[in-house]
Structures are given as C-alpha cells and as structure tokens.
Amino acid sequence: MTNDKCTVAVVGLGYIGLPTAAIIARSGCEVTGVDTSEAVVETINRGDIHIEEVDLDGLVQAVVARGTLRASVDMPEADVYVIAVPTPFAKDGEHTPDTGYVMAAADAIAPRLKSGVLVIVESTCPVGTTDAVRDRLAQKRPDLAMPGIAEGTPDIAIAYCPERVLPGRILEELVHNDRSVGGITPRCARKALAFYKRFVRGECVTTDARSAEMTKLVENAFRDVNIAFANELSMIADKQGLDVWEVIRLANRHPRVNVLTPGPGVGGHCIAVDPWFIVHGAAEEARVIRTAREVNDAKMHHVLDQATALIEANPDVPVACMGLAFKANIDDFRESPARFIAARLARKFGERINIVEPYAKELPIEFGETGANLIDIDTALESCGILIVLVDHDLFRSIPADERKDALVYDTRGIWPAAR
Structure with a gap:
C-alpha cells in the first residue's frame, strides 16, 4: 500500500459497509464492495442504493460513475480488507454473540492474502474476536506470518476499528468522529492509523485490539444504562x-x-x-x-x-x-x-x-x-x-x-x- 494508490475491499454492504465503502472511494482509493446478495451488487453497480441514508445516494452515484467504487459477490485481491458484516445473536435464546459472519468473511479473505496486506474488523464484536480472526487466518494461511504469534516482522497486519455513527448522520460522522484504532500489535495499529487518516478528519487514537473491542461495547452499554433509568422512571410515574x-x-x-x-x-x-x-x-x-x-x-x-x-x-x-x-x-x-x-x-x-x-x-x-x-x-x-x-x-x-x-x-x- 503506497501513499498514492490503495486498493480496498469492504466486506458487507449494509448500513455501515456501504457508506464506509463510498467514503473510502471518495478519498481516491479503488474500492470493491463485497456482498453475498447479487441484488445488492447489481443495485450498487447501477449507482443506486438499497438503504436510506442522508446524501448516500448522490455519493454512491458519484464514486461509481468515477470508477472508484464497484460491487462484487467475489472477493478481490486488495491492499486493505475491511470487514463490516453483522454480528447477530445466536439462536439459543441466551443473547449469545454470533461471530459466524465475521469468520466467514475471514475465510473468504484468506485465499486472497499476500504479504503487506492490512485486515481491519469494523463489525461490533465481543472482546477477543480480532484475535480469533487472526488465528483463523493463520490456520488458513500457514505460509504467512501473522502478528502476535510469529517471530520477526509479520506478513499481515490486523486491527480492530469500530464505527461510532448515528443513522441519518453516517456520512458526516464517518469522517468527523474520533476513532479507536486497535492493533493486534503496535505495528498493526500504526498501519491501520495511516489508512484511516486518508479519510477521517477526527482524531484517530491507537490502542490494542481488545481495548478497542471493549470500547465500542462500553459506549453503547453506557447509553443503554442511561436510557433504562428514564424508561424505569416512566413506568414508576x-x-x-x-x-x-x-x-x-x-x-x-x-x-x-x-x-x-x-x-x-x-x-x-x-x-x-x-x-x-x-x-x-x-x-x-x-x-x-x-x-x-x-x-x-x-x-x-x-x-x-x-x-x-x-x-x-x-x-x-x-x-x-x-x-x-x-x-x-x-x-x-x-x-x-x-x-x-x-x-x-x-x-x-x-x-x-x-x-x-x-x-x-x-x-x-x-x-x-x-x-x-x-x-x-x-x-x-x-x-x-x-x-x-x-x-x-x-x-x-x-x-x-x-x-x-x-x-x-x-x-x-x-x-x-x-x-x-
């Protein structure tokens, strides 16, 4: 990945993935959005969108017309892979996190990896998921040195960087909000930081991957606790x-x-x-x-x-x-x-x-x-x-x-x- 040219694959083209792909494409990177839905891929390649978000339609139309964003059901080779797939509950009735989509994305990325690639998880995940992605990639690609488990300089950099955006303001907040950039190693964090500085104007703060994972969960839990006080008060009233x-x-x-x-x-x-x-x-x-x-x-x-x-x-x-x-x-x-x-x-x-x-x-x-x-x-x-x-x-x-x-x-x- 050089300063003047960068190819990016954004895996998952939903409410976060598509705006993220469009913002990165606007910065000048060549972006491929990857999704399992052929209908979604066809819609985006027409310059249309399948979700509602303020100003997203115009941005997608512009970057598709410019040729910096395209969509595909196939995983390309890229300098940077951004995983933005859902993390729902498992169907066990116990609110157990299901990271299956994240791991499926890692499996799809693995055959395309080459030395020097950066893999970023943006999906909201339980603590330890980024390490699990690293371990999965190491299992699939034993020929590549992975960070934190290989001696010397690793071939692949892996980081966790969650979004913190509000629907209706996603395009603005993807650019202007601060970001927590958590690397599996400090070297990974620095490489991810350099990538995000291409399109983020807010402050990007580096940390370790597990702390970044917990930070995203804490932010939303804090809001949930405060809302619960108001909702409980309303029932008392x-x-x-x-x-x-x-x-x-x-x-x-x-x-x-x-x-x-x-x-x-x-x-x-x-x-x-x-x-x-x-x-x-x-x-x-x-x-x-x-x-x-x-x-x-x-x-x-x-x-x-x-x-x-x-x-x-x-x-x-x-x-x-x-x-x-x-x-x-x-x-x-x-x-x-x-x-x-x-x-x-x-x-x-x-x-x-x-x-x-x-x-x-x-x-x-x-x-x-x-x-x-x-x-x-x-x-x-x-x-x-x-x-x-x-x-x-x-x-x-x-x-x-x-x-x-x-x-x-x-x-x-x-x-x-x-x-x-």
Missing part, C-alpha cells in the same frame, strides 16, 4: 399517576442532572444488542448492564399493555400506530420496539390497527396476515380515533394540536405536550 415529562423537565433544572427522554424501549442493532456482548463475557460482574437491558426490554411490554388497555376500553375505534423505525427519521427497523409493539397489536386487534410509517413502502412480513394497513398521516388523522405515538419522526412532531384534539392519544415519546 405511570404507577404513581405522575407526568413523567414534567418530572424530568424539573429534575433536569439541577445543574448536574440530565435525565434522558423515555420511549417505548430501545432498538437498533447497537444499543439493544451490544451490552449483551459484555454480559456474555462477564456474566457475574455485569449486573447493572444486564439489568438495564432487562428494564428496556420490559418497557416494550409495559407500553404494549398500556396500549392494549386503551384499545380495549374503546371498542370499534380505529387505531393508528405511528412509526416502526427504531429511531426518528430513518428507515431502519432492526430490533425496533415500535415494530414489536405495533405487530403485537396488529395480531390482537387485526384490521382495527393502521400503521403510519413514512419510511416504509410496505409493512414488514409479520404484519402479512393480520389485516393491518399501511396508511399516510393525513388518513390517520381523519379516520383514527386512537393515536399511539411510537417513533418521534419530525413528520409526527409537526402535527398541530387542533388536528389531533378529538383523538385519544398515547404518546410514548412526549412529542405532543398538549396530550400530556
């Missing part, structure tokens, strides 16, 4: 007949208090998932982190119970569940509490349930035979006597009080003060 929004507003006037805003739970593929990776690695010690996860999951069921009671108390009144995304103004429904609650209500109340989701063209598969309908916000305001706010989309925030004054409102996001 419901039981004691208090307005949680008023309590939080007053408490936050204290100069050293900043209670977050409660919601119907916690969603997404980071905050709702990553804390369990810490619990899995230190089950006896991670008591607060485990409890926070349980509180935030319990909030979904609390909201479901409250919504069910409201609907049952008003028979035959059409219902609008407002939002399916895990956060405002995005089309990402992964691990979404809103999606969970709306689907459960649809199963119970059938065609009485209508879904308003401006970022969906059709309802997810679990709504298929429930009788629920996807409608627009104007139709909901005209025809639905119960409005259940599950996501704080800007579109919903903009609805004035007089357009919802005749409806029964259950606002889990606190976006309509007049409804409190």
